[in-house]
Amino acid sequence: MECAFLKYLMFVAMQYVMIVLKGSIPISLGGTQEPAAFGELVSIGGLGPDVNKNLSFAIASILEKKLSVPKSRLFLKFYDSQGTHFGWNGSTF
Numbered sequence: 001m002e003c004a005f006l007k008y009l010m011f012v013a014m015q016y017v018m019i020v021l022k023g024s025i026p027i028s029l030g031g032t033q034e035p036a037a038f039g040e041l042v043s044i045g046g047l048g049p050d051v052n053k054n055l056s057f058a059i060a061s062i063l064e065k066k067l068s069v070p071k072s073r074l075f076l077k078f079y080d081s082q083g084t085h086f087g088w089n090g091s092t093f
Contacts, residue, residue: 036073036074038077039074039075041059047079060074
């Protein structure tokens with residue numbers, strides 16, 4: 001399960017990977033406040049229907065296993081962006 005996510009990350013230099021987790025934020029999903037999560041995954045290329053589906057499954061599985069957030073209580077938003085839309089180290093990609 002975690003392998004699909006790790007396989008994706010193998011093609012991305014770790015110096016460019018940023019993960020932000022914010023806990024203890026109230027989320028109401030479907031009218032309840034049971035454990036839930038919302039995530040955004042931004043990539044400079046490489047995303048698409050099949051990749052997104054695999055990443056969604058892998059991330060949902062990790063959150064379910066590690067944080068007890070059911071897969072049905074996770075929403076992910078995928079952005080496939082251009083390098084010119086990201087600034088880093090005084091320039092853009």
